Structure formats: structure tokens, C-alpha cells
Amino acid sequence: MSRRDIVVVGAGIIGVACALQLARQGRQVVVIDSQAPGMGASYGNAGHLATEQVFPIADYSILKRLPAMLMDPMGPLRLDWRYLPRALPWFTRLLLNLRAAPYQRTVAGLRALNEQSLGAWQRLLASLDRPQLMRQNGSLLVFERAESRADIQGLQHRMQQQNVPVEYWSAEAIRAAAPQLSERLQGGLFFPATGHFVDPFHVVGELVCAAEAAGVQFLRRRVVSGQVDAEGVCLFTEHAPLLARQVLIACGAHSAALTATLTGKAIPLDTERGYHLMLPHEHQRLPFAVTSLERKFIMTPMTGGLRLAGTVEFAGLGRPANMQRAWQLQRLSHGLFREELDARDATPWMGFRPSLPDSLPIIDRVADDKVLLAFGHQHLGLTQAAITAEMVAGLAADGPMPAGLPALAPYRLERF
Template identity: 75%
Template structure:
């Protein structure tokens, strides 16, 4: 080990997903010595299997008051788009209660404002980050489309368009003929849809992580494959306990997604109401050139994103905790949901299913903060917007890690809505 690597790092980043890696790169660019620790190889958690959609249009919370009406179906239908495992209900009930309380008018508006502020800055932050590593080609800014099939869904589409415009989300209504011209392989059943021009997608989300890791290593970031089991603060900084011993750092950044609550409690004494949305995808390797951009179905409630390795179907949500085994039938259900959306049904030959954990807080906002006299930084809880908000989160973390260290020509969102002390 070199003398540099043997020195106490300035910041230990816990979590090698897209957010942790993006933050590590930004921090290292500020001249800080950074080590990233994760029990898996970089990008092998939720970052591996996300939908690839840069969902800047999604400015509303993960649920609305209709969730009360849907609760019986959530408990009884194992293949529904939003499922709550009845065995997990006792543990989930306090979280869902807080979720419902956050749907009251005042907290709801705070949530929308907080999500919107991050989303409006997200694509610009991604452009800067990808330019920094000379890989702007990894991102496509070609918009996304929400389609509907039934005439009686038109009212819901028009209402959503009005809500989006009220939040200044760029959105256009497309008639069926426009949808057919722009995405000709979709079925004639499509009645129309909403096109969101200020969105995009990644051709290969896992490769994005890999390219950021390569750039980070070039900048001197060290990656350790270890499991962090606990830790405590001391006068010199932070002492972490891993499955391979102890590791000291001047500061720590907790960015390990759905696994962040335990370490946050150990270091800050704060118990955060963090739960997980278990997300599934099905990758179809024989389906190339079916879609020009990401397409979501209003009625079927899932998304299809074109990627280098095929077409990825994603979007199903399950609340069952971190310990229950995955229900891969939910991934295969995505293929069944796709049937009828195209003029020729998609091929599931050699398809691969996947499940991952999306970290969710009951107000649908992440925690991005600097606490414990600056010894602990926090960046987790981005729910299904982790990929979208990763680059702007990295800029915010770099800013609060060294206030005033770097002058920027772009305005970043205020930290206040994302602070730990809101809980």
C-alpha cells in the first residue's frame, strides 16, 4: 500500500452505487482523499437495475390519497403494480402512516417543491459530470412519453397535463397520429399521450457507474470491498467497524441507499424512517430499436427503456422489506403487461429478471445534509429518483463538504428541504 493510501482519508464514502460514486468523484476533484466502501462491487445494487430513465418530470410524491382505496388490492394481489406484503404490514404501518400524513396540503406542497428543485437541476448536473469524464455520449436527452390506450383515460391524462404545467414541467400532448409517427412500432390501440421533452435516459446505467468509477480511481479514489457493520465518532473524526477490521476517516458520507438507516443511527443518534421500495425489471436482449425513447403506460403502470443491451421493462413496486426473498414472478409479469402495446409482441427469449432496493422516506424527499460538526455527511433516500438526482446530489455534497471551496456558475437547490432534522 502506498503512503498516500495508508493515510487517514479525508472522507470515507459508504456505498458504491451511482450516488456514492458520483459523490466520491466530485469530492476527489476538490483535492480530498476519498475511500469508497461497499460489500458489493460498484454499481451492483439498485444502480444496476434501475429503469435508466432520467425522470425529471416526476415531481409528485410516490403515492397519493388513492392509496387508501388501493390498500386491499395491494395486500391481496401479488402481481399488482403496487404491492404490500401482508406479512410486512405490521412493520410498514408506521411508515405508511407518516406517508399519509405527508399528503396533507402543506407537507404535500413542500414535497413537490423539494422534488422539483432537485429535478430541475438534474440534467444540467449530469451534463457537467459526464463532460468532466469525457463521456457525454452515455446520456440521451430525447424526451419520454406517457401513453394511454382507453378513451376514458383521456380525462386523467388531461388532468395530469394540467398539474404538470402548474409545476412548470415541460409537457406536450400528442395525438395518436403523432405517437404513431414518432414510435411506429407501438400498437394502434394507443389513443395518445404526454411527451416530456426535458427528460432523457441512459443507454447502459451500469456502464455509467463503471465510467465514473474509472474516473474516480484516476483521481486517486480507493475502493474497498468490505461490509461496514458499525462505527462511532471520536475527536479525530470517524471510526468505522468493517468485516475486515477498523477504518478511520476524518469524515464519512453515508450513501448506501436502503441500507443507510442503521449506520446513520449509530453515528448521529437519529433514527430515520427509511423503508425500501423493491423494484423489479425484465431485460429483453433481443429487442433493439423498438422504441426511440422511454415509454410509460398509464393504465399498465410500467416503463420501457431502450438500451444498448436491449429493451428494459421496469416499474413494479413492492413493499416487503430488505430480508424477504425476491418474487421474480413480478419481473416476468412485466412481459405480460407489455402484450398488446406493440404491433408485434415483444420477445422474452433469453430475458433476465432482477430485483433491487430503492430507499424511500415517507415524505418522498432524500436526506442530503452535513451533521455532527461536519463529521457526517448524508446522501440517501432518493426513492425511484436516485439515478435522476445522483449528479446534482454529488454537487450538493461537494458544496456542503467544503463551503465556498469551488465557485460555480450554476445555482444549486437549497439544502433546507433535505436536512436530517426534519424527522
């Protein structure tokens, strides 16, 4: 059996972007996934290039919110009580990572990736001759209650301390930029160095086409297990085994088991189940992505309509989706516009965000350089995919990492 050069496990936005970069540096690449490319979390993400999100995914207030998380099935942060025993160790580690030193490491690590994310996407889309797929026209966080003003001002100050470009917008400025939004909005924060994709799934498709043109082979198979051998890695699938000199694990929320098998390292990877509701008849409501501070969801204009996305549910990989959470997003939109949104023919969706308790991804090269890792990007997989792909291409090459890329230390596997 011939040994492949490098096999990428995972055909989401990160796996496909990595495969393309690897092929462009002369590697013979195979991508393997049980689903068609982009049909996991990459299909239904919010489309927001969230470079402003440099803080961990939760804070200590999660302790006060725990009863509501368990009792309210429609709350913005939901923990299925049946999943509680499995989730508690992960939540404990999350809280420990909110102490001063690890918190600062998380912020620094997120900043290092996010500050280079838009530039990496610009380079990648330009290489595809598809720059129009990304709209770099900012995003807006709005608030409705007067008592929320102090929270907004505090967030603005914290972001300025981290050199995140941010502007305070008055209610008048919001109405001038997005006149269909409600007059009840008090103000908000505008983030000029952000943007959104007009169709995230189409972006994956363009990357796949470019990868195939560069010689990448895509296989629909499920990886059952694997082992490291003297010459590389053997991946066992439900069909024939695959031999490779190197393997990249980039299968998002499904990465923990294979990583443990190939490295002997147990990874505290959990999944945040995220929902969206796509409104196909809404095309002119917003010029850019808008998030509600109090309602905790985001609305992104796309070619296919307006996507309402958000909410976090901890219930693991096995339980069926609760699509009422997706429809709840439409109810959350009530009152945010001068006229209510048109929800005719709306379609709900649920996907798995891969999250680690320190809010940072794993990007690394282990097992004598035979195993590469790129997963755990939580809410920022779309944002960080292109810069992650540049880093993985550097890791896969012989020699030191290319200059100018983020340092690897915050993202190493050995931190767990």
C-alpha cells in the same frame, strides 16, 4: 492507524458520483461497499432520467388500494402481508405528508433537484468525455382507454402549473414517432426535458474509472457499525476499523442503521423493491422511454436490449425476490406493440429503492460536519445523482454552499 480524509459508504451511482466530485476538489477519498460498484439498485434501474416526476410517490388513493396490495401478488403496488406491521408506520407518515403544506414542500423540493438534474449530468458526462451515454430525447406517457383521457389532461395541467415541460400527443403523433406501438393507444404526454441512459451500469463503470484516476480507492468491505470521535468517525467493518475525518453515508436502502448509530437519529427509511426484465433481442422498438398509464410500467431502449421496469413491492430487505413480478412485466407489454416483444433469453432482476415518507432525499452535513448524508432518493436516484454529488461536494468543503445549487432546507436530516 492512519485516519483517512473522507470515506464514502456506498458504491452505487450516488456514492460513486459523490466520490468523484470530492476527489476533484482535492479530497483523499475511499469508497467502501460490500458489493462491487454499481451492483445494487444502480445496476437495474429503469434508466429513465425522470425530471418530470415532481409529485410524491403516492397519493390518498393508496388507502383504497390497500386490500388489493395485500391480496394480489402480481399487482403494480404490492405489500407483503408479513411486512404489514413494520410498513404501517411508514405508510401513516406518507399519508400525513400528503396534507397541503407538506405536499407543497415535497413538490418544491423535488422540482428544485429535478430542474438541475439534466444540466448536472451533462456537466459530469462531458468531464468524462462520455456525453453519448445519455440520450436527451424525451420520454412518453401513453394511455389506452378513452376514460383515461381526463386523468391525462389533469396530469398535464398539474405539471404545467409546476413548469414541467409537457406536450399532449395525439395517437397520430405517437405513431409517427414510435410506429411500432399499437394503434390501440389513444394519446399521451411527451416530456421533452427528459432522457435516458443507454446503459446505467456502464455509467457507474465510467464514473469508477474516472474516480480511480483521480485517486479514489475502492474497498470491498461491509460496515458493521461506527462511532463519532473527537477527530472524526471510526467505522467498524468485518475486517479492520477505518478512521476518517469525514464519512458520507450514501448506501441507499441500507443507510438507516448507520445513520442512527452515528447521529442518534432514527430515520423512517423503507425500501421499495423494484423489478426489471431485460429483453436482449429487442433493439429497435422504441426511440425513447415509454410508460403506460394504465399498466404502470416503463420500457426503456438500451444498448443491451429493451428494459421493462416498474412495480413497487414493500417486503423489506430480507425476503427473497419474487421474480414472477419481473416476468409479469413481459405479460404487461402484451397489446402495446403491433407485434409482441421477443422475450427469448430475457433476464429478471430485483433491487431496493430507498424511500422516505415525504418522497425527498436526505442531503445534509451533521455531527459537527463529520457525517455527510446522501440517500433516500426513491425512484429518482439515477436522475438526481449528479446534482446530489455537486451538493455533497459543496457540503464537504469549508464555508457556505456554492451559489446556484438547490437550497438544503428541504433535505435536512432535522426534518425527521
